[in-house]
Amino acid sequence: MANDLTILLNRLGTEPQVASELFALVHSDLQRLAASKMRNERGDHTLQATALVNEAYVRLVGADKLAFADRTHFFRVAAEAMRRILIDHARARQTDKRAGLQGQVSLMEGDALFAADPSRLLMLEEAMQSLEAEDARCAEVAQLRIFGGLDIDRIAEMLGVSSRTIDRDWKYARARLSELLADE
Numbered sequence: 793m794a795n796d797l798t799i800l801l802n803r804l805g806t807e808p809q810v811a812s813e814l815f816a817l818v819h820s821d822l823q824r825l826a827a828s829k830m831r832n833e834r835g836d837h838t839l840q841a842t843a844l845v846n847e848a849y850v851r852l853v854g855a856d857k858l859a860f861a862d863r864t865h866f867f868r869v870a871a872e873a874m875r876r877i878l879i880d881h882a883r884a885r886q887t888d889k890r891a892g893l894q895g896q897v898s899l900m901e902g903d904a905l906f907a908a909d910p911s912r913l914l915m916l917e918e919a920m921q922s923l924e925a926e927d928a929r930c931a932e933v934a935q936l937r938i939f940g941g942l943d944i945d946r947i948a949e950m951l952g953v954s955s956r957t958i959d960r961d962w963k964y965a966r967a968r969l970s971e972l973l974a975d976e
Contacts, residue, residue, distance in 0.1 A: 801860040804853065811853045822849065822870060828941035848873040864950045868932075871940030878939070882913040919972035923965060933958055934965035 800814040826841040826848070851873045852866075860866040916938075924931035929951070936942045936950070944962060948955040 797863045797866070801862065801866055805859050814853070815849055818849075818866070818870075819845065821867070825867075825870070825941050826874060844874055844877060847877050851877070867940070868936070868950065871936055871942075875935060875939035878913065879917050882911075882917075915973055916969070919969045922972050923968055926968070927961075927964070930961045930965040930968070933961040934969060937962060937965075 797814075797817055800810050800817060803810045804814060822845045823841060826844040848870055852870060860869065920931060920934060923934060932951070933947055936947045942950070944958050945955050947962075948958040951958065
């Protein structure tokens with residue numbers, strides 16, 4: 793499957809008609825990733841996992857001159873697209889409610905790292921941007937854990953470093969995000 797996916801990703805830039813074939817190949821992985829992320833959202837969320845997958849996919853294949861080097865790059869970009877969609881959705885909801893940012897965001901072990909409240913998700917986004925300015929790899933590890941739903945070993949494989957390194961980066965990222973969120 794990895795070879796088929798890489799071939800389709802390479803063809804996507806020159807043959808837009810392969811988008812549907814590519815979608816069929818990655819849909820189950822994207823659906824699983826989106827379902828994982830939606831479990832962490834509030835119960836009355838208007839965005840469903842399938843809609844998140846579809847919107848992310850449209851953004852991925854609809855972007856001008858976006859090329860994917862391989863399967864790893866595609867799923868990195870997909871995780872970022874899902875993150876952006878959830879952030880945009882939270883911002884829109886926050887704007888609709890005209891509420892201020894309040895409350896604390898707690899970070900705990902595992903995939904459920906942020907609260908479902910849109911204002912808390914926005915606080916997390918600001919903290920992630922600060923972390924990215926300080927340490928890009930730790931921010932990427934946090935993004936892949938939080939929004940990509942990936943485990944330490946998979947992230948290590950994607951980034952080409954040891955699991956111990958990713959574990960250290962993840963511990964640092966969690967601690968730093970907690971500090972940044974506490975400051976808010």
